[in-house]
Each structure stands twice: as structure tokens, then as C-alpha cells.
Amino acid sequence: MARIPVNVLGRYLIHGHLSHWGCLGACRYAPRRALVGPALSAARPFRSLHAAQEPNPKAQLPPSVPLRKQWKDEAKQARKQGKKKANKDSQTVDGWELTVGIEIHAQLNTSRKLFSPALTSFNDSPNSHVALFDVAMPGSQPLFQAETLIPALRAALSLNCDIQPVSRFDRKHYFWWDQPSGYQITQYYQPFARNGHITLLARDGISPEDGESVTVGIKQVQLEQDTAKTLAQTDNTQWLDFNRVGVPLIEIITEPQIHHPRTAAVAVRKIQLLLSTVDACVSGMEAGGLRADINVSVRRTGDPNAPLGTRTEIKNLSTIKAVEDAIIAERDRQIREIEAGGKIASETRGWTIGSKETRRLRGKEGEVDYRYMPDPDIAPLIIEKDLVDHLRQTLAASPDTELDRLITHFGLTAKDAMSLINLENGARVQYFYKVLAHFERMIEEAVADDAMPDVKSYAGLIGNWTIHELGRLTTSRAGPLGQVDLDFTPEGDCIQVPDSELAQILFHLYRKHITGKVAKELIMALYLGELEGGVLESIEAHDLWFKELSPEEYEALVDEVVDGENKVLQELVSSETFPQGKLMFLVGKMMRAGQTERIDPATAERLLRDRVQKLRAP
Structure with a gap:
């Protein structure tokens, strides 16, 4: 029998299509005397099945999909169905x-x-x-x-x-x-x-x-x-x-x-x-x-x-x-x-x-x-009762008590509080407390006789950096080729980013002495061991202090940004539900138009919001 071409075999294996140039088709080249009696009667019905496909069988074939792609699509669909079930329907069975x-x-x-x-x-x-x-x-x-x-x-x-x-x-x-x-x-x-x-x-x-x-x-x-x-x-x-x-x-x-x-x-x-x-x-x-x-x-x-x-x-x-x-x-x-x-x-x-x-x-x-x-x-x-009583009195606070304190007293979200307690078997929350203690000592010295700010105004900032910004260090592309995990002791000391250094960075960020971008560069330098001297020395040596725009410069920049944005301003003024996304679009444009290292995003948002409120006024 003649060898079947690869493309014909592929269409049969993948799509189930039979070529009309099949085995019996070769019989037309055989002597007529071979097709007599029962052989002829058996061949004719089979041949009639392909009569409608002539002359070009390729014209009616659906587009060919590679077998590997079919498998990948099926696996992807199965994963989606499994994920959907795991998220919604897996907890109970009717x-x-x-x-x-x-x-x-x-x-x-x-x-x-x-x-x-x-x-x-x-x-x-x-x-x-x-x-x-x-x-x-x-x-x-x-x-x-x-x-x-x-x-x-x-x-x-x-x-x-x-x-x-x-x-x-x-x-x-x-x-x-x-x-x-x-x-x-x-x-x-x-x-x-x-x-x-x-x-x-x-x-x-x-x-x-x-x-x-x-x-x-x-x-x-x-x-x-x-x-x-x-x-x-x-x-x-x-x-x-x-x-x-x-x-x-x-x-x-x-x-x-x-x-x-x-x-x-x-x-x-x-x-x-x-x-x-x-x-x-x-x-x-x-x-x-x-x-x-x-x-x-x-x-x-x-x-x-x-x-x-x-x-x-x-x-x-x-x-x-x-x-x-x-x-x-x-x-x-x-x-x-x-x-x-x-x-x-x-x-x-x-x-x-x-x-x-x-x-x-x-x-x-x-x-x-x-x-x-x-x-x-x-x-x-x-086991004597006095031993049990002593251990009960000296037992560490339960995670639920710790969570309640982090949420109610320090103002952290439930998700962030849970992350702090779970990370490094509780060492991360001890690190948070150490950073917080250093930070508060610096705040007390800075405000002197003024009232201390509410703890919730800065605890959230410290919590966010302790969880998320530290976590990004080991995944940042700016890091070394062989990423090194952060090393925490059970007492809450971090080898790569000491708590006192992070507290100093966050103090200057909180007081708007440096920008968030500079703070991230400083913490990355700490992680890589490239920070020469201390945090303050590095800021001074590279002149990283935040020199914010004057009120006049802010107003001029706002005028430049809103010019030509009549459609966006109209939506901001006329919408019953304030479109925050539109406002943030203008904030982003303002950051790009001015000197980023001199603009405070919160101030930019406040000034743009004030401008919209003036336009809203009758």
C-alpha cells in the first residue's frame, strides 16, 4: 500500500477527516477484471460517500489547530473551572x-x-x-x-x-x-x-x-x-x-x-x-x-x-x-x-x-x-498548680488580642494586621513595634512642646512599609541576581534593614522631608548594603531633601494642567457621584508636567479638588 502523506494522516488523527483518495481509490489503477462480482458491489457504496467532496478536499476542511495548542486550551479551561469551583462551590455539597x-x-x-x-x-x-x-x-x-x-x-x-x-x-x-x-x-x-x-x-x-x-x-x-x-x-x-x-x-x-x-x-x-x-x-x-x-x-x-x-x-x-x-x-x-x-x-x-x-x-x-x-x-x-498558674500569668498575648490592638489602637486594616502576625512566625510584628518605638522617639523630639500626632496617622505608614515595601525588596529587579530573603530573629531584628534605619527613613517621609521615591531608593540601598554611612548622611551627601514647590508655583502648574481638559473638568463638575478616577488622571498629568521630586501628590490632589469645587460653586 502506498505511504500516506503526513498532512493527510494529521487531519485524520486530529479532526477525524478521511481523504477520498483512500485505499480503495487506488483500485481504479488496477485491471478492470479485479473489480467483478462481490468486490465491485462492496466498493461502489463506499466510493459514493466521497463523491460530494471532489475535486478539492482541502477547500472544505476547517482551519487546522495544532494539537499542542488544543491541549493547552483544554488545560487552561480545566484550571478555570477548577478555580471557580474551589472559590465558590467547594465548601458544601447539596x-x-x-x-x-x-x-x-x-x-x-x-x-x-x-x-x-x-x-x-x-x-x-x-x-x-x-x-x-x-x-x-x-x-x-x-x-x-x-x-x-x-x-x-x-x-x-x-x-x-x-x-x-x-x-x-x-x-x-x-x-x-x-x-x-x-x-x-x-x-x-x-x-x-x-x-x-x-x-x-x-x-x-x-x-x-x-x-x-x-x-x-x-x-x-x-x-x-x-x-x-x-x-x-x-x-x-x-x-x-x-x-x-x-x-x-x-x-x-x-x-x-x-x-x-x-x-x-x-x-x-x-x-x-x-x-x-x-x-x-x-x-x-x-x-x-x-x-x-x-x-x-x-x-x-x-x-x-x-x-x-x-x-x-x-x-x-x-x-x-x-x-x-x-x-x-x-x-x-x-x-x-x-x-x-x-x-x-x-x-x-x-x-x-x-x-x-x-x-x-x-x-x-x-x-x-x-x-x-x-x-x-x-x-x-x-504537675503542680503553682507551676500552671505561673505559666498562665506569663503567657504571651493571644493572636486575637494582638489583632484587636493592631486594628483598633493603631488603625491597621485587618488584612495588614493578620499579615504582620503571620509573617516570619510573629517576628515581623515585633519588628513593626521596634520601628514604631524609634519613630515615636524622633517625633517626640521634633514636636517638642506641641501635641503628639495621633498614633493612627503614622502607624499605618509604618505597617505598610513593614509589610509591603520590605516584601518588594526580594522581588525587585533592582536587586542582586541571587535574591536574598530578609533574615529576622525571633526578637524582631532584621539583619538587612535594621529597625532604627527604617524608622529614620519613615520619619523623614512622614515629615515630608523626602519623597516616597527617595525613601524606596534608600531602603533598597540598605538591603543591598550600599548605603554609605547612615540614612541622614546619605540624604545630605546626595542632596535628597524634598524642596516642595511654592504656593504660586503650584497654582501655575494647576493652570497648566487644566488647560485643554474641558471635557474632564465638565465631568468633574457635573457628575453627581464624584469621579475620583478623573481627578487622579489630572494628578498624574500634574506630576508629569512638573518636577516630580518637588511635588507632593497629596498637595496636588488637594489643589485640584479645590479648583473643581470652585467651578462647582454657583
């Missing part, structure tokens, strides 16, 4: 109720392991901090390290838990290569904290279906030890780093009282924020210091007395977004399974970031499989 419970494992901020004096280590050489008990050496005994209790108590108090005066340790038996002793020491039956709760507010980002707030109960908080770290190698080889085995953890178990995926993600984020605020945990989810397991079940909403559905557990979710995405995927999977007549199996499932479905890992183990038993080598843990 006729179904979702129930979620959360188990959070967080590494405590301690220097010792839970039952051995070995140091906790996360960046040192593998297997460099290992005691005999950590690797279950025969004859070694657990020795509870009392210092690990302090951050655990702070965490439980931040979650409004009742501290139990007596708690005990249990053995949870299972065999895996990262557990040398064949069991994990935990507090299953008698944990050290119970009956807590957290309140999630609308400003935290909960699902709109939950209204202004929702309270989630904390069933218990228990102490337990971490496992070794598995390092996968080639050829199906696994290496073990026993530096992590025995590191103290707390497991936080919520009540199954969450009914929307976004609210569950917010709960994990807020618990992480609370633990960081009271200095209980060493790092967050992104650094591996906090892991979340999610229990998911669904049931129909028609019968309020119906029991909760069979739950499945999704293990080791490592980001806040993964929590919401995994819950949505598992909820939808369970609903499809039930609607198809199937049953939900009690099992442990996994989730990979970017995937669409959870995957089965193993059947769900129960209490009998783990064979919990009291640990005979560890004495009961006795």
Missing part, C-alpha cells in the same frame, strides 16, 4: 454534611529529647546526637526530661485546656524501621491536658457558611516521642537518622466539629500561630516542625439523627493549602462511592500536593492492633 477532626503533631521547642539527655538536632550531622535509650539498647531506661514539660504546658494553656494534675505514659506498639524499640511512648489513656477550645473568626478566613465565628473543641493534648528520620536513597535503600528519634512532640486532637474544608485549614493555621506565639514549637508546617492528620467522614443531611459516616484518615499533610485540598478531594470521593452504592472503608489515605485524589495507604489500625499498655518504666507525671 444534600451532604462533611465532618472533620484534626490531629496535629508539633515538635516542642526544647534542647533535650523527651526521655534521654541527648540534644535535639535538626541540622547537625546524622546520628550525632543519639543516646542508648533512643536506639533501644538493651538495659537502657527512659529518664523523663522535666524541661520538655514547660513548652508543652504553654501550648495547652494557649488552647484553653484544663491541665491534669496526674498523667501517665503508654506504649503504642507497632513495628517499623524508624521505631527501634517496636513501640512509641505516648499518653493515650491519661494525657496531661484535656477539654480545650479555639475560636475561629471571620477575619481568620473561615468559610462564609460558618458565619462570624466558630468554636472548635480540643479533646486532649498529649506528650509523645518522635520517630527516626528516613532518608530515601537509590536502589530501594533507606537510611535512618536517629537524631530525630525521641524528640518531644505534642499531639493535639480536636473534636469532630468542623464542617467546611476552609475552616479546617484555618484551624490548623491558627493552632500553628498560637503555638508559635507562646514559643512552644520550634518551627511550622513548611519547615517540617508541624504535621496534620485529617479525619474525614460524610453523611446525608436528610436525617438529623443519622450517625456520622465511616471516617478515613489522611496522613502527614505538610501545608495549609494541602489541608483544604485534601479534604475536598476525600469528601467528593466518599460521596461518589456512596452514591454508586459502595461503602466507605475505614482506612489510612495519603495526599500528594497537586493531585486530584487521595490514595489508599493501608487499612485502618484500631486500638487493639496497637496494643496500648501503660509503660512500666515511667512514673506518673505530677
Whole structure:
């Protein structure tokens, strides 16, 4: 058979078009004696299908779209549909109720392991901090390290838990290569904290279906030890780093009282924020210091007395977004399974970031499989009331209290206040306070006997620069080829942009001694380490002071700008609703027409607004 041209084959594969110069068409060149009897009768009907397409088959083909472009368009459309669903329709499914419970494992901020004096280590050489008990050496005994209790108590108090005066340790038996002793020491039956709760507010980002707030109960908080770290190698080889085995953890178990995926993600984020605020945990989810397991079940909403559905557990979710995405995927999977007549199996499932479905890992183990038993080598843990009272009195302010103060006292927006508290695990808000303190000292010296300005008049400026302008430094094209993240200490010190230097820049900006453009250049020079001397010295050396136009020069510039803009002025004068965009158009024109380094945009806007008001007057 003759070789089919590539363009003909492409039209068939992509569009399904058959050329009328097909295999049977070649038969017209064959001897007539070959087309006799049944062969002729079979060929004629097939040939008649193409009679209408002659003589030029290309004339009637639709425009050819490359296959790669088709795939890209389909993927783009799928992403749009998925995004639309995630934003609007993913929180609820008509006729179904979702129930979620959360188990959070967080590494405590301690220097010792839970039952051995070995140091906790996360960046040192593998297997460099290992005691005999950590690797279950025969004859070694657990020795509870009392210092690990302090951050655990702070965490439980931040979650409004009742501290139990007596708690005990249990053995949870299972065999895996990262557990040398064949069991994990935990507090299953008698944990050290119970009956807590957290309140999630609308400003935290909960699902709109939950209204202004929702309270989630904390069933218990228990102490337990971490496992070794598995390092996968080639050829199906696994290496073990026993530096992590025995590191103290707390497991936080919520009540199954969450009914929307976004609210569950917010709960994990807020618990992480609370633990960081009271200095209980060493790092967050992104650094591996906090892991979340999610229990998911669904049931129909028609019968309020119906029991909760069979739950499945999704293990080791490592980001806040993964929590919401995994819950949505598992909820939808369970609903499809039930609607198809199937049953939900009690099992442990996994989730990979970017995937669409959870995957089965193993059947769900129960209490009998783990064979919990009291640990005979560890004495009961006795916690005195005076210790609890002292820790409660010295506990750091809660994030909600901090947010209220930032919003009501300092006048920040809820979004900016939330960003300050969340960035760098709370270090950014400490940086904000330090900049604010330096700024206020300079203001007090400048105003002398005059009244201090309202704190809201400058706190918003400091908040904006602390969040947004600092954030732009690491993404600016003016920066170095290898961008360097800003380094913040837990106390709120920034290595690249010291708080005292930023305060001085913002002081001069607030007092209109320099322009916003100059302020941005100064902060970039600080970030790049190119600022010679201090801020004041650099302004003096390069004559960067703001020399504002005189009132007469402003008026002349306004006359120049409005000349020839009769249509815009007419809209500004006659419109019932003041068109701010039209006014800002004139402000922009004014900035371009004059000397930018001598024009204050606020003054330009005020003068143009006054001119419009004069034209409005009868």
C-alpha cells in the first residue's frame, strides 16, 4: 500500500477527516477484471460517500489547530473551572454534611529529647546526637526530661485546656524501621491536658457558611516521642537518622466539629500561630516542625439523627493549602462511592500536593492492633498548680488580642494586621513595634512642646512599609541576581534593614522631608548594603531633601494642567457621584508636567479638588 502523506494522516488523527483518495481509490489503477462480482458491489457504496467532496478536499476542511495548542486550551479551561469551583462551590455539597477532626503533631521547642539527655538536632550531622535509650539498647531506661514539660504546658494553656494534675505514659506498639524499640511512648489513656477550645473568626478566613465565628473543641493534648528520620536513597535503600528519634512532640486532637474544608485549614493555621506565639514549637508546617492528620467522614443531611459516616484518615499533610485540598478531594470521593452504592472503608489515605485524589495507604489500625499498655518504666507525671498558674500569668498575648490592638489602637486594616502576625512566625510584628518605638522617639523630639500626632496617622505608614515595601525588596529587579530573603530573629531584628534605619527613613517621609521615591531608593540601598554611612548622611551627601514647590508655583502648574481638559473638568463638575478616577488622571498629568521630586501628590490632589469645587460653586 502506498505511504500516506503526513498532512493527510494529521487531519485524520486530529479532526477525524478521511481523504477520498483512500485505499480503495487506488483500485481504479488496477485491471478492470479485479473489480467483478462481490468486490465491485462492496466498493461502489463506499466510493459514493466521497463523491460530494471532489475535486478539492482541502477547500472544505476547517482551519487546522495544532494539537499542542488544543491541549493547552483544554488545560487552561480545566484550571478555570477548577478555580471557580474551589472559590465558590467547594465548601458544601447539596444534600451532604462533611465532618472533620484534626490531629496535629508539633515538635516542642526544647534542647533535650523527651526521655534521654541527648540534644535535639535538626541540622547537625546524622546520628550525632543519639543516646542508648533512643536506639533501644538493651538495659537502657527512659529518664523523663522535666524541661520538655514547660513548652508543652504553654501550648495547652494557649488552647484553653484544663491541665491534669496526674498523667501517665503508654506504649503504642507497632513495628517499623524508624521505631527501634517496636513501640512509641505516648499518653493515650491519661494525657496531661484535656477539654480545650479555639475560636475561629471571620477575619481568620473561615468559610462564609460558618458565619462570624466558630468554636472548635480540643479533646486532649498529649506528650509523645518522635520517630527516626528516613532518608530515601537509590536502589530501594533507606537510611535512618536517629537524631530525630525521641524528640518531644505534642499531639493535639480536636473534636469532630468542623464542617467546611476552609475552616479546617484555618484551624490548623491558627493552632500553628498560637503555638508559635507562646514559643512552644520550634518551627511550622513548611519547615517540617508541624504535621496534620485529617479525619474525614460524610453523611446525608436528610436525617438529623443519622450517625456520622465511616471516617478515613489522611496522613502527614505538610501545608495549609494541602489541608483544604485534601479534604475536598476525600469528601467528593466518599460521596461518589456512596452514591454508586459502595461503602466507605475505614482506612489510612495519603495526599500528594497537586493531585486530584487521595490514595489508599493501608487499612485502618484500631486500638487493639496497637496494643496500648501503660509503660512500666515511667512514673506518673505530677504537675503542680503553682507551676500552671505561673505559666498562665506569663503567657504571651493571644493572636486575637494582638489583632484587636493592631486594628483598633493603631488603625491597621485587618488584612495588614493578620499579615504582620503571620509573617516570619510573629517576628515581623515585633519588628513593626521596634520601628514604631524609634519613630515615636524622633517625633517626640521634633514636636517638642506641641501635641503628639495621633498614633493612627503614622502607624499605618509604618505597617505598610513593614509589610509591603520590605516584601518588594526580594522581588525587585533592582536587586542582586541571587535574591536574598530578609533574615529576622525571633526578637524582631532584621539583619538587612535594621529597625532604627527604617524608622529614620519613615520619619523623614512622614515629615515630608523626602519623597516616597527617595525613601524606596534608600531602603533598597540598605538591603543591598550600599548605603554609605547612615540614612541622614546619605540624604545630605546626595542632596535628597524634598524642596516642595511654592504656593504660586503650584497654582501655575494647576493652570497648566487644566488647560485643554474641558471635557474632564465638565465631568468633574457635573457628575453627581464624584469621579475620583478623573481627578487622579489630572494628578498624574500634574506630576508629569512638573518636577516630580518637588511635588507632593497629596498637595496636588488637594489643589485640584479645590479648583473643581470652585467651578462647582454657583
